[in-house]
Amino acid sequence: MNITEIQGYAYFFFTVFLTVGLYAYIYHLYKNKKDESGVDYEDYSNMALKDDIVDTPVKSVSEKEDK
Known part of the structure; x- marks a missing residue:
């Protein structure tokens, strides 16, 4: 096993790790909308x-102000 094979495996696993991390982050954003x-x-x-x-406005404004 030479250095190019190690670099190839490292590149593959790093790419898989970043892809899984990206999808986990996207899931986290959509799960916790509020x-x-x-x-x-x-x-x-x-x-x-x-x-x-x-x-129509995004958020309606009430006539009374909360004090």
Whole structure:
């Protein structure tokens, strides 16, 4: 076993490790959509697409302010 074979195996396992890590991170992001306060920030992703004046707002504003 020479150095080129070791480099080939290391490259293969490193690529598999990074691929599994990437998919685990993507799964983690979609599993935990809400943060600790319960806000789902995925709703805010349509703000750039639905920015016309007659579109409904992402988050409604109440008349009373919480004091």
